[in-house]
Amino acid sequence: MNIFVANLNFKFQDQSLKELFENYGEVSSAKVITDRMSGRSKGYGFVEMPNDTEGQAAIHDLNGKEVQGKALVVKQAYDKDSEHRSNRK
Numbered sequence: 001m002n003i004f005v006a007n008l009n010f011k012f013q014d015q016s017l018k019e020l021f022e023n024y025g026e027v028s029s030a031k032v033i034t035d036r037m038s039g040r041s042k043g044y045g046f047v048e049m050p051n052d053t054e055g056q057a058a059i060h061d062l063n064g065k066e067v068q069g070k071a072l073v074v075k076q077a078y079d080k081d082s083e084h085r086s087n088r089k
Contacts, residue, residue, distance in 0.1 A: 001055030004077035006044040008032060009068035014045075020067065021047045025054025046077055 005017065018030035032045040049055040055076070063074040 001049050001052045002077040003047040003049065003055055003059060004044070004073075004075055005047060005062075006073040007070050008041065008043050008045060008072070009070050010041045010043060012041060012045070012068065017045050017047060020062070021049065021058050024058035024061070025049060025051050 003021070008017070012032055014030050014032050017032055018027050021027045021030060026049065028048040028050055030045065030047045033042045034040060035042055047058075049058065059074050059076060062072055065072055065074075
């Protein structure tokens, strides 16, 4: 399951994001998106969890939770071409 995480504190790094989600199960990857020029965090990232049940638990528990002074926005991420995207409009 691919998970989108927004409203991250700008000090958040890949490892911090991974550790946050490891409380819910195995994390395949965790990436905070950074600006190409400055290298500074853009305040969002993606987490990949192989187990959908664990991923859903993480989404449920972490969405709206305050971490490092900011309330996280956590939801399932979809591919650009996914039919889920067109159904969400």
